[in-house]
Amino acid sequence: VPELPEVETIRRVLSEKLPGRRILNLQTHHAKPLRPQSMAEFEKQARGQRIVAVERRAKYLFLRLEHGSLLVHLGMTGQLFAAPVVLRPAAGKLSLPDQHTHVILFLSGGMILYFRDIRRFGKIRWVTDEQMGELLQRLGPEPLSSKFTVEGFRQALTRRRTSIKALLLNQAVVAGIGNIYADESLFRAGVAPQTRGATLTLAQISRLHTSIRRVLREAIRHRGTTLSDYFDPESRKGGFQARLKVYGREGEPCQVCRTLVRKDVTAQRGTHWCPACQPGPKNKTGPRLLNKSRNNPA
DNA sequence: CTCGGCCTGCTC
DNA sequence: GAGCAGGCCGAG
Secondary structure (H helix, E strand, O other), X not given: XXXXXXXXXXXXXXXXXXXXXXXXXXXXXXXXXXXXXOHHHHHHHXXXXXXXXXXXXXXXXXXXXXXXXXXXXXXXXXXXXXXXXXXXXXXXXXXXXXXXXXXEEEEOOXXXXXXXXXXXXXXXXXXXXXXXXXXXXXXXOOOOOOOOXXXXXXXXXXOXXXXXXXXXXXXXXXOOOOHHHHHHHHHHHXXXXXXXXXXXXXXXXXXXXXXXXXXXXXXHXXXXXXXXXXXXXXXXXXXXXXXXXXXXXXXXXXXXXOOEOEEEEEOOEEEEEOOOOOOOOOOOOOOOOOOOOOOOOO
């Protein structure tokens, strides 16, 4: 589920609620999300510690503790819910905990934090600062930071034979983009998803760089995209789904040129795009324009 | 680099 | 019942 905008939304909510609270007690109900750490080790390391800050890098969340951090990755269906003890059974429509709630943290000040993950692709475990550093080191630049430059992006794409879609999903190229925002960025930049990295022009790379940043910022402003499973820690939905231009819109007319939005598979992922607005190697035809906003489908 | 696997639940 | 889903990792 959650890509950078959703994880950032979660971070912002949690950073209002968690810092300063102590993990008074905790329960682990399923071993898989903790692996390779054991349930006992996780509980031992986290119990009694105070939460200092909540940070994000790419799609990873960190609850920084006095010693080390709780590393959280939400995978496809992971969720974090924070609820006051009194309201416990009424955290949204869910009655928590349920059979998909794998970790529960009982915090000081009468708050409970739940980690829930239906498909169990997500992770939560305690890491040292050193382990955290190693993990983060393998990630490419944060797209919304000044470390993400057109020049650096260009260098990461040259000589690459794979599709730009695969490269955008590669967290070492740029960190935090997932399937939704890859498709939306490519549409807004007017670049076909199948285009090989090495064949992109500087103009295309530059447009993509801008589109990525614009889309992510706009999605954060709208608190992320809720297609089905994504809710923030207060059980609120995101609002960006209404602003998606191609993702999930296969068969609908393109909002720019009325060509039907197509869905196929690129980089082993469902890929949504407008063949007219995103001319590629196979279709050199440009978009059939309704108005004159050629360079700016967004 | 591409593919299958990891999981459950929902839609066709 | 098959196929698909917002992610990632390891095998070949």
